[in-house]
Amino acid sequence: MNTGMSRRSDLVRSTAADLAAAMVAGDVSAEDVTRAHLERIEAVDGAIHAFLHVDADGALAAARRVDERRADGEPLGPLAGVPVAVKDVMATAGLPTTCGSKILEGWVPPYDATVVRRLREAGCVILGKTNMDEFAMGSSTEFSAFGPTRNPWDTDRIPGGSGGGSSAAVAAFEAPLAVGTDTGGSIRQPAAVTGTVGVKPTYGGVSRYGLVALASSLDQAGPCARTLLDAAMLHEAIGGYDPMDSTSLDTPVGDLVVAARNRDVSGLKVGIVRELGGEGYQPGVEARFDDAVELLAKAGAEIVEVSCPHFRYALAAYYLILPSEASSNLAKFDAMRFGLRVTPQDGDVTAERVMAATRAAGFGDEVKRRIILGTYALSSGYYDAYYGSAQKVRTLVQQDFAAAFGQADVLVSPTAPTTAFRLGEKLDDPMAMYLNDIATIPANLAGVPGLSLPSGLAEEDGLPAGFQVLAPAQADALLYRVGGALEALLADRWGGPILDRAQELEVPA
Amino acid sequence: MSDISSDDVAYLARLARIDLDDAERERLTGQLGGILDAVATVQEVAGPDVPATSHPMPLTNVFRVDEVRPGLTSQQALAGAPAAEQDRFRVPRILDME
Numbered sequence: 001m002n003t004g005m006s007r008r009s010d011l012v013r014s015t016a017a018d019l020a021a022a023m024v025a026g027d028v029s030a031e032d033v034t035r036a037h038l039e040r041i042e043a044v045d046g047a048i049h050a051f052l053h054v055d056a057d058g059a060l061a062a063a064r065r066v067d068e069r070r071a072d073g074e075p076l077g078p079l080a081g082v083p084v085a086v087k088d089v090m091a092t093a094g095l096p097t098t099c100g101s102k103i104l105e106g107w108v109p110p111y112d113a114t115v116v117r118r119l120r121e122a123g124c125v126i127l128g129k130t131n132m133d134e135f136a137m138g139s140s141t142e143f144s145a146f147g148p149t150r151n152p153w154d155t156d157r158i159p160g161g162s163g164g165g166s167s168a169a170v171a172a173f174e175a176p177l178a179v180g181t182d183t184g185g186s187i188r189q190p191a192a193v194t195g196t197v198g199v200k201p202t203y204g205g206v207s208r209y210g211l212v213a214l215a216s217s218l219d220q221a222g223p224c225a226r227t228l229l230d231a232a233m234l235h236e237a238i239g240g241y242d243p244m245d246s247t248s249l250d251t252p253v254g255d256l257v258v259a260a261r262n263r264d265v266s267g268l269k270v271g272i273v274r275e276l277g278g279e280g281y282q283p284g285v286e287a288r289f290d291d292a293v294e295l296l297a298k299a300g301a302e303i304v305e306v307s308c309p310h311f312r313y314a315l316a317a318y319y320l321i322l323p324s325e326a327s328s329n330l331a332k333f334d335a336m337r338f339g340l341r342v343t344p345q346d347g348d349v350t351a352e353r354v355m356a357a358t359r360a361a362g363f364g365d366e367v368k369r370r371i372i373l374g375t376y377a378l379s380s381g382y383y384d385a386y387y388g389s390a391q392k393v394r395t396l397v398q399q400d401f402a403a404a405f406g407q408a409d410v411l412v413s414p415t416a417p418t419t420a421f422r423l424g425e426k427l428d429d430p431m432a433m434y435l436n437d438i439a440t441i442p443a444n445l446a447g448v449p450g451l452s453l454p455s456g457l458a459e460e461d462g463l464p465a466g467f468q469v470l471a472p473a474q475a476d477a478l479l480y481r482v483g484g485a486l487e488a489l490l491a492d493r494w495g496g497p498i499l500d501r502a503q504e505l506e507v508p509a
Numbered sequence: 510m511s512d513i514s515s516d517d518v519a520y521l522a523r524l525a526r527i528d529l530d531d532a533e534r535e536r537l538t539g540q541l542g543g544i545l546d547a548v549a550t551v552q553e554v555a556g557p558d559v560p561a562t563s564h565p566m567p568l569t570n571v572f573r574v575d576e577v578r579p580g581l582t583s584q585q586a587l588a589g590a591p592a593a594e595q596d597r598f599r600v601p602r603i604l605d606m607e
Binding site: 107108109110111202203204217218243246247249310313316317319320327331334335336337338339340341343348349350351352353354355356357359360363365368369371372373375376379385386388389390391392393394395396398430431444445446447448473 | 555566
């Protein structure tokens with residue numbers, strides 16, 4: 001362990017694995033680690049706005065408990081004492097949970113999501129709740145009712161979405177780890193545009209219990225981190241069977257940490273998906289992708305090209321299935337049991353009119369747009385043409401994956417077609433915003449796992465680009481094996497982690 | 510352009526229980542038309558021979574043992590309610606007068 005570890009600036013730039021090791025060695029206490037991160041949040045979050053709620057007292061108390069337990073010689077998990085930021089879509093007992101929406105402003109859940117409970121049991125220190133597009137609908141966090149999060153690489157740009165708060169918190173060294181949810185790319189695309197690592201596990205690999213549902217057949221929680229090893233440690237901590245989620249997979253998470261450290265890709269067949277590139281993809285993003293593929297080839301991977309012809313219909317299918325499921329899931333916001341209640345100013349005060357007035361005031365534009373779109377897709381007369389057809393495309397996308405995984409062990413593509421765009425640039429053009437998820441959506445439709453890691457900086461704007469790896473269902477360990485190998489090869493080329501090249505955020509003296 | 514009209518949007522908003530003002534309705538009508546044109550492409554490949562999939566993983570039904578386990582207290586369940594009375598959710602009138 002380096003001797004400078006006790007310096008607070010070093011603590012916040014450390015990986016979760018190094019922090020955990022330093023705490024085990026007794027070089028630093030969990031309380032010191034937590035304090036350093038709370039000070040960093042205090043210093044930079046005014047500019048970044050990654051957090052909707054910071055729980056300084058709760059975090060320090062949790063850190064002190066870990067220190068006491070360690071002093072008592074209790075056996076602790078590998079992440080004990082490591083701080084983590086939690087996306088505001090996850091229920092946290094005693095901490096506000098808003099999903100970035102006015103309709104849930106001030107709501108404090110009476111229970112923990114399984115992911116949150118497992119974080120607490122692992123001894124992780126919850127720093128607070130991170131910003132997101134309202135109900136996870138968006139690719140920029142600009143649809144948060146509480147204002148956007150900014151990209152630490154350039155604060156005029158978006159940090160991705162919907163989990164832009166979690167990715168920005170990790171990229172700005174406000175937290176070494178964060179948890180997010182990925183329904184169409186909300187972990188992977190923010191990771192890509194902030195130069196961080198994000199993993200969407202196999203559907204059912206991490207419990208959905210206590211996550212405010214967006215689209216139940218697509219939603220999956222997963223880790224956000226700065227390294228593959230850290231992501232693997234967090235994934236192992238939150239993953240695994242949960243009887244409280246009837247879609248939870250009753251199979252082991254796998255040896256993800258071992259896979260992240262393996263770094264051997266020789267003989268592995270890596271398939272480039274022909275349809276996830278070309279038109280619409282920024283040249284600098286494609287150039288970094290090509291570099292990364294070349295590195296994998298030099299390390300002994302066999303590169304093949306595969307075709308997934310129905311992926312071009314995946315975005316359309318997604319924007320029918322998601323709004324349909326969301327329109328049903330969000331019906332629970334009826335002004336009766338939790339959240340906002342707005343009473344109409346005039347006329348009859350019936351439950352129906354209260355509900356309509358509350359949802360008018362409590363939901364933002366994008367949420368209204370998607371609920372109404374979903375209501376249309378599910379309405380009689382249109383159901384077969386829209387929702388029914390989208391479900392058939394889902395089958396075709398799954399068949400494309402099955403065929404592609406017959407030719408390659410993993411599939412690769414750029415994570416997002418562009419680097420981070422400017423705030424406001426796509427706000428009034430829903431279809432342009434939706435296109436950000438074009439490469440990430442197929443995995444959600446098929447339930448297969450995917451990860452994004454930094455591939456380098458695009459030449460034209462100097463901003464990070466993402467490299468996506470996709471594996472067959474329940475082969476999450478393969479993601480970490482390929483990702484870990486590529487991360488090491490790229491770090492050798494760059495002479496250090498990519499975030500060393502991000503601007504220094506101004507820290508008030 | 511999709512043939513979704515302003516009246517259609519008003520009807521859908523009523524079904525979805527969201528009050529829309531006139532400006533919102535007009536803006537949404539244009540946007541939804543554009544989105545529907547884009548997503549209608551699913552119909553190009555959704556032939557009658559293609560089975561529909563509703564879920565990503567092949568799952569069988571899940572049963573659990575029918576036994577009592579701890580749940581929320583009524584106080585916890587009511588803690589976030591807009592209004593509560595006599596240990597119950599207090600809600601506006603549900604039925605119309607007629």
